[in-house]
Amino acid sequence: MSKVKVAINGYGTIGKRVADAVSLQDDMEIVGVSKTRPNFEASIAVDKGYAVYAPAEKVDSMKKGGISAAGTVEDMVESADIVVDCTPGGIGEKNKPLYEKAGVKAIWQGGEDHELAGVSFNASANYEEALGEDFVRVVSCNTTGLSRVIYPVDQEYGVKKVRVTLMRRAADPNDVKKGPINAIVPNPITLPSHHGPDIKTVMPHIDIATTAVKLPTTLMHVHTVNMELEKDCSTDDVKELFEKQSRIMLIEKGIGSTAEIMELGRDLGRPRGDMWENCVWKDSVTMYEGELYFFQGIHQESIVIPDNVDAIRAMMELESDGAKSIAKTNKTMGI
């Protein structure tokens, strides 16, 4: 069987990770990645053996910077079966005509609106909705993290209402331009935040209210999650349920902060120190006065990566069973 040809449009924080994860699969391969600037990431892409493409108007400046483009982004798209668009939020939308013209399938990230793709995807919650689809949006890191915990709890106990405070890292570790460096920023100030409705693009029946702040940290988001459930259950029931989920890691053994979770990722030898799983603090999982509470850490740079791989598999109909795709992706990535 020939491998599915995958192009990565936008080789940044998410794009470079998706490229590496796709390369680990036996049913898909990277045919090219696109960059707009000849920076260290472009050099490393070349060193890794990826064909680096550039927008037509950037081919010259890339060459001056020492990167000989394999062709234009249009060339790359033409050579692919499916494009994973990892351009910055709002830019991806503008690329849709390009993909339509070339007749290729496309995946966008959570920075784009649901309506652009029509299907919002989380591998654990709604794999089957992406089967054979041409356009799919893999939801954001926060929505991915919430989907992975809400879905199994809803399946097992029924979710009556979810309330979440999203404490967001304000900038990624490599981003030296953004703040704050010493403040808490309610964002948005008007409540509830847009994160709740985004969950409904994956699971429309979930009743959820979210509030969000930006914080002076770069490592991970942290969610405080509160759920009212339909059925009775115990703290241990929920811990056992989470333990069974392959993309939830229960955090214990003295790990008390997001910094220590990131150190765990490095000590585990993960590429770039990534933590692809929801990191749920085991001791925080508590049924209190009939309601579920817990803390989880979300590694914003990497949590959506396995879901991007699964989305490719669903859209290309390489695998009709979500559980099997998840198992395959997990095994290859080391989850």
Place this chain on the structure above:
Amino acid sequence: MSKVKVAINGYGTIGKRVADAVSLQDDMEIVGVSKTRPNFEASIAVDKGYAVYAPAEKVDSMKKGGISAAGTVEDMVESADIVVDCTPGGIGEKNKPLYEKAGVKAIWQGGEDHELAGVSFNASANYEEALGEDFVRVVSCNTTGLSRVIYPVDQEYGVKKVRVTLMRRAADPNDVKKGPINAIVPNPITLPSHHGPDIKTVMPHIDIATTAVKLPTTLMHVHTVNMELEKDCSTDDVKELFEKQSRIMLIEKGIGSTAEIMELGRDLGRPRGDMWENCVWKDSVTMYEGELYFFQGIHQESIVIPDNVDAIRAMMELESDGAKSIAKTNKTMGI
């Protein structure tokens, strides 16, 4: 009428502010403040005209450091009608025998246990409980901030349940020893946190669940507050209710973060830039699906100061009506 004689045991972040606030009142005066080290704060206390006392074993080292103590802490306590103990959490407890021996009243801060004093105090919520009492504990900054919003909402609409995420500044601005500098620290990891039960020391009938994290910021705490209410009300009803509370400030006009609130405090000419009020973001106040949500900023260094002044007035029976004490304290401090 002679003024009530107030001693401040522990002239640090809280103690120096209480001393200044007491000095503004016409019914009480500072008879002394205590320091253990001859640092810049001790020098400024002397410059301000406060009699600076020291523990007997520290009198010599204070003198070597250029501060001639007016006497020992025991001397200071003997000269007072009431002591405001602003020593670090856990230390205040050890001073109780000293106050009992001298036959003086004492106020402790929120770092001590409720049981030490027997009465936990917030001027807005339970002024009358401190009337004539010998020992009172002014609750912590977080509990003060929550009491001030829960009490009026409970009076007006009945509070069925409160859920709060406390996002705590990890260290005060002058504290260079504590972290984290780049992490989110769930603290405590086990849920719910101790903050909920602390509210019950002021308002025992309130059903509340709290979660808390420590953050890499020094300026203020931020609470996301969710309340289920007994009676129907609108977003505007709650905004109007909060507007009527003299120790709640509705934050608007482009103030989007704790950093900008602190800048407001400085621009208002407040001593040390303090914000003694709960800082509730006006646009965040929302009734959503029948539940109340809002964000509030809590200036941990100063929010309890007016309540300490009111506690003195209640314990010394200078004023039996809490509203009148609050009005007097507010007027003198400029709230």
